Amino acid sequence: MEVRILHVYPDLMSLYGSYANIAVLRRYLEGLGCAVTVETLAPGDDADISKVDFLYMGAGTEGQARFAAEDFARFGPAVKEAAGDNAAMLFAGTAMELLGKTVAMAGGEVYEGIGLASFAAVQGKKRLTGDVYGHTELYPEAVVGFMNKCAVISGVETPLLSKVEMGWGNEAERGPEGFHWKNVFASELTGPLLVKNPKLLETVAAAIYARRGAALPLERPGDEWAEKGYAVTEEQLKKRVEN
Amino acid sequence: MRKILAVILCKLGRAAGKLVGKGSSLPGKLALKICPDILGRVELPKHIIAVTGSNGKTSTVEMIASILRADGKTVVYNEEGSNQIEGVTTLVLAHADLRGRVKADVLLIESDERYAAHTFRFFHPTEFVVTNLYRDQLTRNGHPEWVYDSILPALHPDTELILNADDPLSSCFGRGREGVKWFGLDRCAIDLERPSGVYHDGARCPVCRSPMEYDYVHYNHIGAFRCTNPACGHRKPRTDYTVTAVDLDRCELVLDGGTKLSLAFPSIYNVYNILAAYAACRECGVGEETAAGVLGSYLLKNGRMQTFRLGGHHGTLLTSKHENSIAYDTNLRYIAGQKTDCSVLVIVDAVSRKYFTSETSWLWDVDFDQLNVPHVKKVVLSGRYCSDLAQRFSFTELSNWFVTPDIAAAAAELKAAGDEELYVVTCFSDRDKLLAHVEKEG
Numbered sequence: 001m002e003v004r005i006l007h008v009y010p011d012l013m014s015l016y017g018s019y020a021n022i023a024v025l026r027r028y029l030e031g032l033g034c035a036v037t038v039e040t041l042a043p044g045d046d047a048d049i050s051k052v053d054f055l056y057m058g059a060g061t062e063g064q065a066r067f068a069a070e071d072f073a074r075f076g077p078a079v080k081e082a083a084g085d086n087a088a089m090l091f092a093g094t095a096m097e098l099l100g101k102t103v104a105m106a107g108g109e110v111y112e113g114i115g116l117a118s119f120a121a122v123q124g125k126k127r128l129t130g131d132v133y134g135h136t137e138l139y140p141e142a143v144v145g146f147m148n149k150c151a152v153i154s155g156v157e158t159p160l161l162s163k164v165e166m167g168w169g170n171e172a173e174r175g176p177e178g179f180h181w182k183n184v185f186a187s188e189l190t191g192p193l194l195v196k197n198p199k200l201l202e203t204v205a206a207a208i209y210a211r212r213g214a215a216l217p218l219e220r221p222g223d224e225w226a227e228k229g230y231a232v233t234e235e236q237l238k239k240r241v242e243n
Numbered sequence: 244m245r246k247i248l249a250v251i252l253c254k255l256g257r258a259a260g261k262l263v264g265k266g267s268s269l270p271g272k273l274a275l276k277i278c279p280d281i282l283g284r285v286e287l288p289k290h291i292i293a294v295t296g297s298n299g300k301t302s303t304v305e306m307i308a309s310i311l312r313a314d315g316k317t318v319v320y321n322e323e324g325s326n327q328i329e330g331v332t333t334l335v336l337a338h339a340d341l342r343g344r345v346k347a348d349v350l351l352i353e354s355d356e357r358y359a360a361h362t363f364r365f366f367h368p369t370e371f372v373v374t375n376l377y378r379d380q381l382t383r384n385g386h387p388e389w390v391y392d393s394i395l396p397a398l399h400p401d402t403e404l405i406l407n408a409d410d411p412l413s414s415c416f417g418r419g420r421e422g423v424k425w426f427g428l429d430r431c432a433i434d435l436e437r438p439s440g441v442y443h444d445g446a447r448c449p450v451c452r453s454p455m456e457y458d459y460v461h462y463n464h465i466g467a468f469r470c471t472n473p474a475c476g477h478r479k480p481r482t483d484y485t486v487t488a489v490d491l492d493r494c495e496l497v498l499d500g501g502t503k504l505s506l507a508f509p510s511i512y513n514v515y516n517i518l519a520a521y522a523a524c525r526e527c528g529v530g531e532e533t534a535a536g537v538l539g540s541y542l543l544k545n546g547r548m549q550t551f552r553l554g555g556h557h558g559t560l561l562t563s564k565h566e567n568s569i570a571y572d573t574n575l576r577y578i579a580g581q582k583t584d585c586s587v588l589v590i591v592d593a594v595s596r597k598y599f600t601s602e603t604s605w606l607w608d609v610d611f612d613q614l615n616v617p618h619v620k621k622v623v624l625s626g627r628y629c630s631d632l633a634q635r636f637s638f639t640e641l642s643n644w645f646v647t648p649d650i651a652a653a654a655a656e657l658k659a660a661g662d663e664e665l666y667v668v669t670c671f672s673d674r675d676k677l678l679a680h681v682e683k684e685g
Contacts, residue, residue: 012447012452014442016604017604017606017607019442020604020638043452061389063449129382131600131602146602148381191602195607223637229603229628231630237601
């Protein structure tokens with residue numbers, strides 16, 4: 001299977017090892033026998049979103065996200081149409097905020113997101129950071145990661161993590177985190193998210209396959225180090241949840 | 244009255260703390276409770292030099308203190324590194340008389356970048372050095388622009404800024420200000436044509452977000468940057484204090500086209516720290532000869548480099564702050580620049596010594612591919628997060644890496660075989676876990 005990945009604004013939205021989400025996804029898909037091409041989109045460039053199997057945008061500073069939003073608005077209708085057509089996407093860190101209706105910056109300026117979802121982000125002057133341990137409806141294993149944001153996101157009807165036992169969620173500590181609709185995944189968690197959570201990587205790959213009407217092959221490549229790394233972090237964070 | 248009480252209690256607390264080996268922030272905390280504006284009520288020295296930034300604060304402050312003392316000045320500074328307002332309060336009051344007069348020529352403060360605005364609420368530095376601003380401890384700092392916004396309110400209009408001309412972000416502090424003194428490196432033999440590393444924080448202008456170009460790069464995104472948007476014009480400014488040539492092989496640098504200095508440790512970092520210290524001292528009236536005389540023979544005291552023996556290996560510990568990819572990159576570049584065969588041990592056991600976190604995204608910001616050179620024979624990955632390290636290494640071009648989770652076992656394995664040089668790359672939080680198994684030198 002040929003898979004086209006579009007990495008949106010890789011130089012602009014590159015905090016917290018964002019690129020690694022694409023690196024692990026690419027290797028995973030290649031391990032399944034896919035021919036993967038990764039194209040990048042810089043501000044001002046053109047792209048045909050309808051031909052993309054997986055669209056990705058990583059975390060940026062609040063200022064970088066503001067600049068990205070201005071350019072990304074051009075693609076809003078196409079991204080929404082592709083999402084409605086089950087295209088797989090991941091928006092990590094501040095990129096998640098651009099999916100909603102509005103983003104209010106700490107200085108008072110309010111700008112529009114692409115309106116794929118009905119939530120609103122309000123950035124503040126306090127940094128909300130810390131390890132996160134939670135669960136998604138998508139699979140039983142825990143999701144682990146690190147929160148590093150300054151926004152409160154309200155109005156998310158379909159979160160990615162329905163339960164957060166430790167750390168910051170969209171609106172509050174121990175509240176639901178991220179956004180999930182059809183094959184669109186969004187989360188402010190870093191680690192990076194797909195690197196830290198091998199099961200989520202598999203889920204995203206399955207979403208790419210599903211849109212093509214296929215299931216993931218039964219025999220799948222394992223990643224010894226990713227699994228071991230996840231086990232250590234899961235164990236450490238679980239201990240803190242239980243104490 | 245509250246002032247005198249705060250001074251007395253702080254002095255007593257400091258003396259008691261010294262006896263039991265406790266940190267230096269508690270007495271200041273107590274004093275601030277009694278008299279919250281105590282720092283506005285004391286009489287401070289004529290020169291107050293502050294140093295902040297992501298990297299090089301401690302080294303730069305150490306060098307500034309040595310130069311000023313060599314020039315005959317009395318200097319009060321936070322040698323213990325307590326660099327938030329409580330520590331600064333302890334420092335000031337411990338050196339004040341009962342009327343709150345600090346008897347010294349210079350008050351020198353290493354300031355935590357995030358809390359500088361808080362520290363300088365009641366007084367402001369006469370000279371403020373910002374060494375650089377880049378990705379560092381993002382678990383507590385958020386990101387470099389967040390830190391920039393935290394420092395900005397600490398910069399009083401009357402303060403003379405001494406800034407790094409080669410850093411696109413921290414140089415923004417000088418925009419629209421008069422009297423800024425700039426330090427930087429001219430094009431040098433060690434330069435690169437374009438930014439290095441796995442991410443590109445120099446790709447876009449921090450002011451207007453337009454693409455940036457570089458005439459030359461000293462490391463990562465530090466160099467002669469230039470915004471391509473003519474309406475913006477953000478670019479490397481003309482420098483007042485300049486390293487005009489660097490030869491890391493011969494451990495030499497040239498200051499302002501004339502004075503040659505030898506480097507005790509041939510790292511590009513060290514070059515910037517020396518230059519920042521030189522600029523600050525010259526701005527305080529120290530002569531060129533005195534400053535250069537101290538720096539030319541300067542050995543850092545902070546122990547970031549430790550040599551040792553482990554079995555047949557001669558080893559060097561290159562202390563690299565975890566969560567700081569540029570610190571790692573610089574040490575990896577140093578190893579890559581050596582000529583003799585070596586092994587490298589990378590340890591990530593506790594991400595931070597101050598707080599617990601499993602955040603390892605910073606490993607993806609480190610350019611470990613720099614170790615892909617013929618003389619690096621083997622890389623050993625160890626510590627609690629060795630699997631995260633291994634996963635990161637599985638995305639490099641290197642294939643000669645091995646995992647030994649237990650640090651003592653990794654040390655024993657290395658001790659048992661081989662006589663090649665050994666470089667250990669790890670943080671303050673993890674270094675002693677290795678040093679416990681070696682014979683230290685010097």
